Every structure is written in structure tokens, then in C-alpha cells.
Amino acid sequence: MNNNVLIIGGGPAGLEAAAQLQGLGYNTILIEKTDKLGGHLAKWDRLFPASQSAKELLDTLLQNINGVKCFLNTDVNSINVLDKSYNVILSNGITILADAVLLASGFDLFKAEKKEEYGYEIYDRVITNADLEQYYKTKCDNRIQNPKSIGFIHCVGSRDEKVGNLACSKVCCATAVKQACEIKQEFPEAEVYCFYMDLRMFGRNYEDLYLKAQKQYDIRFIRGRVSEVSEQQDKTLIVKAEDTLSSKPIKITLDILVLMAGMRPSEAGEKIGDMLQISKEDDGFFTTKDSVYSLQKSNLPGLFFAGACTGPKTIPDTLHEARSSALEIHEYLVKNFSDRK
């Protein structure tokens, strides 16, 4: 089969779909705007619920894309819909006539500094979930020096009308509980607090992780929003919050505060969306053909979706969707390009 399939985005969705499509015999071309493959997965250390190594998973995904033409540091300059194909001009000067395009542009982390009251990029010891994963990977962060008390704020930039995002980012609760357990493993004497709205531990074994966090690691879960964070002279942080279960305001001094930044549609994906005038839902993510059966299809023939470009997803969900998208593309190409077999 000599159909060209272009995959835009080299994160887990793009990598897995590329491997599947290459395996099905298509000319698979993958472009990635940064200088390396893996997306956010490449920046993560361990994955919930069982603390599987992110690197091992990424290595597996990379091993499987043998034969796929990958262009790094490459963007889409223009994309035009032809009769049955897409004419795509890349930023490296190459033009591709693609019979199908898979948009796997993923997500951007919410810019935590927008929640000004939490003081990210203002106070030294306020960090994000991504910063903490980087610390776990490298064991190098001057801000984390044997902390005695650590707090996690869930839903930063998610379910928050003030920042224009009412949607749940789906993975932050489990990530926070995972990271809280991990920080406790590293600093067993530390007090660890999680400030949450609701705990959405929906996946298999997630609830077990939550119970383990309480029973084994003595992590304190406080149901309530943090109202403000202040810095003291010694760089420690004063966190004021409401404990809605006891109906009392609380004030805690912390050494480190971790903000669980949620998922927003990626800027790179939005750029492609604007070029093709792909419709978006109120949450900013792309609209799928329907909401139950055809989640990988767009309203344009030959344009498909995989991963978090259509909304927040876990890694397993992303990988499943990538495989599903590959099959949808295969079905589409067989049906519409039978003359090329």
C-alpha cells in the first residue's frame, strides 16, 4: 500500500499510531515540533497507578516506530484540502501529499502562573507537577532540600471558571496522589498534604493508590480550596485554605508547594485547527464526529484524531485511542483508495 499518512505530533499517541500504521504497511510520516520524540511522557519519571517507569514505556514506543519517517523540529507551514488528499507544506521545506492526516497534537500544561494567588514563578518554592517529575528524574532541584512539609494543590487551571476552564483534566488527582506517595518515599519524615475539590480516582487500582496514600504514607487529604499563598523571609510558604469537611479555615506552613497544573489544548494543535477550520468545543479541544462511537474521526474526510487533542486522557487511554485511530485510518484508506492496492 503506497498511501501516505501524515501524523502531526510525536507524543505517545503519535508514536503508537505511527507504529501501528507502519505495521499495516502505509508510508508513515511523523512530524514533531520539538527536538525530541515523546511529548510530555519524555519529561515524566513514573506513571500512575503502579509507578511504572515512563522511560521504559517511551523506549518501547520508540523501538516500535522502525521505518517511520520522522522529522523533528518540524512544523506545518500550510495544509490544504485537495479532492481526496491533503497537501501539506512543512517548515523544513518538504511537501507531503497525504491521503490521511492524524492529528496527535496533544495538550499543553496549564500555565500555573495564571493562578496568581498561588505564586508560581513568584515564590521560589512553588513548583508544578512537571517540575516535580523533573526532580524525580534528575534528583536535581535546588528548591527541594530535605523538605519537612509539602503540599499539593489539585485542579490548578481545571474546573475553574475564573481561568476559563470548566473541564476536569482527569489525570491530576491520580498524579497528585502518586507524586505525594513518591515524595513521602523520598522524605519519610515529611508531612504531606493534598488540597482537593473532589478526588476522581476512576481507574483500575486508582482507589487502592488513594487508600495506600492514607494508610501507608499518612498523607493528609484536605477537602478545600487554597485561597492564598505567601512567602516568609526564610522562603517557607504560608498556605491559607478552607477545610470544607470541618468547616474551618486552616493555615499551614510548607517548605514546598506543588501545583497540579491541568491540561489545555496545545498551541501547536490550535494552529493546525485554525488552518483547517476544525471545530472546537467550549473546552477548546477539537470536536469529534460524535461523542460515543466515532471519537477518532473529525468532520473532515481523511482527518483523524488521537490522544489529548480531543480532551484530557490518561496514557493508557491515549495508547488505546492511537491504535483505534490507526484502524479507522486503515478502514478509510481501504474504502477510498482501493485503486492503489
Added chain:
Amino acid sequence: MIYEGKQKIWSDYQKEIPDDHYFYVRSCIRQTFFPASEWAFLDITRNKFNKDIFETEHHTTCGGIAYHSDAIPQETVMTIIARQFALMHKYGYENYVCSCITSFGLYCETLESWREFPDLQNKIAENLKKATGLEFAKPKFLVHASDLVYKYRNLIAAQAKFKLVDKNTGKPLRVVEHIGCHYSKMFPSKGIGGAEYPYVLAGMVEAWGGEVVDYPERRHCCGFGFRQYFVQSNRGYSLANTHKKFESMEPYKPDMIITNCPGCPYFMDRWQYVIAETQGKTYGQNGHGIPVFTFEEVAGLVLGYNPWDLGLQTHQIGPEPVLDKMGIVYDPAKKYLGKNGKDIGKPDFVECIK
């Protein structure tokens, strides 16, 4: 504290402030609390910078205190405000500058309400017509007087006679800046620098040579908070709030406090005396309190105005430590002499605080 992070936020919260031609409205309570501040604003803008700042004796209270005390309905207060705006229009102005933070917040709230509910605006316009015969109008630009002084801060710095610098050490004075809650906490986009890290006063302090002191309770209420003080049985809350702020700022050893609200300087100034009287505690150096100033007073000091012409003798906490550090020459004997040398009376000696 990462200064660049604050700068990034400040760049997100800028507002357009016309350079000239304003209709000015005074504050009800500032004229009695800090009687020379509004005079200083007018003198600086009109006589030093030749700006057209117009005021009329026909303007009234904005109704804010009654509104926030639930004493009058919203439609009534909106009609009062509509009359203020109508006067602005009548005198040929479209830029509105107010002295009071409570008024500023209420004007913002009213304009937003009218934008959100056009029927309400129509009703208020009708009320205004029936009650006064005036034509309904809205300001093109609404600013607080501190916005305007912020805009002129570099002009002031260029003509400065004194800086916010300790002449003995050459170091910047350490200044706590405290904005009124109603300046930007309700509508962050209406204030310079937003609500969390406001820049309106910090910008003045930096331009005039001082150093802004950040401290954990910087966002906390000054202690006024309307119901905390107006309801007599709640006054303990008012004092407790102020106490909390001073306890929080004490380790940072500020030289002075600059404010832009009617209530904040008053309560932070007066409650320091009460804390000293009841607890025996003072927060300044050597038994002094921490002097609290309005932004107009600080601008006046920088420009070389006589401290007593600025009304600093009406403060509970004596401003002398700051005047001495800035190198301002003053005559202690004239502190309690008003205009034309008239004795305005000296407060009873307060032993608990210098």
C-alpha cells in the same frame, strides 16, 4: 521572591490612563482624615504639571458607605453615581478621576452592572432624568487618583527634592505598600498590576527611590472592612486584622507605609496607638510606630512640600523618623500651627508610642 515573575504579571495588568483633562471627585472621609491629601493632588497636578483637573462643588458622596452598610438600595446608589457622571458630561469632560477607593470600586461595579444589564442602565437613566433633569452619560475613562499619580511618577521623580532614601546610609527606605481592597480585588483588570501583586503604589515607591517590602499578610484587610468597624460590636475584628498585618510586617522592619484608600491609612495609623496602649507594643524603631502615609502625602514630601502643609500633624503616628531619614527639614514648633499660624491644638501626650 522572584522579581521578574512579578514584572511579568504587571505587564498583564496595565490600563489606559489619559494624560490630561479630568473631572475630579473628592472623598467624603479623606477630607476629614487626611485633609491636605486632596489639596496636594490638585496642587501637584494643576500647578506643577499644568494639568486640567476640574472639580465642582455640586458633586456629592458616591453613596458607597451607605451601600456597603446595606443602608440604601443599589438602584439609589446607582442613580447617585449617574448624577456624578452626568455632571462630568455637563462640564464637558469624559475622563473621571476619583479620590476614594470605595468610590472607585463602586463606579467599576456600577459600570460593569450597566454593561451586563442594559435594562438596568435604562432604568437608572430614567431615574436620573426624573430626579435631576440631567443627561445620562458614562465616562470614557475611569481612573483612581493613585492611577494618575502613578502615571506622573516619573515627572515627580524628575522634580524630586527628596528621595525615599535614608540620607545617613544611602539605602532605599523600606516601604510597605497597601492598596485598598476595592481598588482591584473586585476587578483585577481595573487596577495597575492586578490584585495579587498590585503595582500602582509599588511603581511610585520604585520611581522615588524606595524599596518595596513584601510580607506574608500583605493582601490582608487593613482593618476597616466596613462592617468590622461600623458595627460597634465588631470592632474587635477590625483591630485584630490590623494587628495581624503589623505582626506579619514587623520582621521586615519597614520604615513607612504608603496607601491609596481612605480607610487603610486611618486604621493602620490609629490602631497602632491602640495596640501600643493596650499591649505596650510598637512596631517602628526605638518606640516609634510605623508612619502611614497617603500616596499624595508621599508625592508631596518627595516634591519638597512642607510636611505640616501636607497635614502630617494629623497623623497619630508621628512622621518624623521618615522625615529625618529623607533629610527633610521641618520646624517642630510649627507642627500644630495651622494656616496663618493659628494654633490647631496639640493632642494629649501619648506615652505609649512616640
